[in-house]
Amino acid sequence: MAESFFGALKSEWLSRMVFVTRAKARRAVVQYIEGFYNRRRLHSAIGYRTPLEVHTEYLSRQQAA
Incomplete structure (x- = not known):
């Protein structure tokens, strides 16, 4: 499952992004998730x-239980 998640993250989204700082990248990944x-x-x-x-x-x- 983890490999599937990271594959989707990279192919669907991160491959098109450029980040100025690590903090901006972190915020963007959380927003995606x-x-x-x-x-x-x-x-x-x-x-x-x-x-x-x-x-x-x-x-x-x-x-309910």
């Missing part, structure tokens, strides 16, 4: 859903 990768990008390994959907479903099941 939280704004796109976890909330909008569909993942085949989890049934073509977003990680946020899967996490929300997990929390709902935990509260």
Whole structure:
């Protein structure tokens, strides 16, 4: 899973970016993860859903138990 994530990060996004500082790069990566990768990008390994959907479903099941 980690290799898949880093491959997507590099090919879908970082390959087109140039950063002036390491801090700006770090902020941009966090924004990519939280704004796109976890909330909008569909993942085949989890049934073509977003990680946020899967996490929300997990929390709902935990509260119901």
